[in-house]
Amino acid sequence: MINAKDRLIVALDYPTLEDAKGLVETLGDAVSVYKVGLEMFLNSKGEAVNYLNGLGKKIFLDLKFHDIPNTTTMASIFAAKQDVFMFNVHAGGGRTMMKSVAERxxxxxxxxxAIAVTVLTSFSEEEVSEHFATELNIKELAMHWAKATKESGMDGVVCSPWEAASIKEVCGESFKTICPGVRPQWAAANDQKRIMTPKKAIESGCDFLVVGRPITKAENPVEAANLVMAEIQEALA
Structure with a gap:
């Protein structure tokens, strides 16, 4: 059975591997899953993945591949060979691209x-309308891309907690929702616009919660992580 510890993914959004190591060592056994994004992967020249694998941690490789089908598929094969738990591409790359990635x-x-990013949680309704030149609102656009992702054979999507329940209804319970934009009531929103508390996010259909600054910038990261997991466990119960 998946418990609160399995549901929390801590984002290692740091400029150096030494900074990330400091947090991972501080958190110790309290956290078992980490996100390695572009900043950490590039600044560590990929060493962050080897470091976490060496500690037996699970890794979400968040590089958001978005290119022509062949290039994205080759990058995805590289990602899968790094012993990562999960990696992502952009759903905006299209069905042909995602189908190729899923199959290989x-x-x-x-x-x-293998999961796909729908609408980044930093977007507002106005920005989506202007940038994508669409009459669809954020939820409708996220749903459109989630359905395309499911039909392409991918395992799930990165989405806002606000879209998770609707995506589950359309794509099924086995289709995973990975949700950034999660902020406990005691944490600052920062640059996230579509946010939700951990408890509410789990109740709304989120399978995994990606949490960064509320834990990584906390005075006591272990206490912060435990508070988030307590909310998750309360929702699961």
Missing amino acids: VKEISPETM
């Missing part, structure tokens, strides 16, 4: 979750 990754590493 399942061939070489069936246990690796």
Whole structure:
């Protein structure tokens, strides 16, 4: 059974590997899953992945591949070979791209979750309308891309907690929702615009919660992580 510890993904958004190591060592056994994004992956030249694997931690490789199908598929094969728990592409790359990624990754590493990003949680309704030149609102656009992701054979999507329940209704309970934009009531919103508390996010259909600054910038990261997991456990109960 998945418990609160399995549901929390701590984002290692740091400029250096030493900074990330400091947090991971501080958190110790309290946290078992980490997100390695572009900043950390590039600044550590990929060493962050090796470091976390060496500690037996699970890794969400958040590089958001978005290119022509062949290039994205080759990058995805590289990601799957890094012993990561999960990696992502952009749903905006299209069905042909996602179908190719899903098929090849399942061939070489069936246990690796391949997911797609829908609408970044930093977008507002006005920005989506202007940038994508669409009459769809954020929820409708996220749903459109989630359905395309599911039909392409991918395992789930990165979405706002505000879209998770609707995506589950359309794509099924086994289709995973990975949600940034999670902020406890005691934490600052920062640059996230579509946010939700951990408890409410789990109740709304989120499978995994990606949490960064409320934990990484906390005076006591272990206490902050435990507070988030307590909210998650309360929702699961």
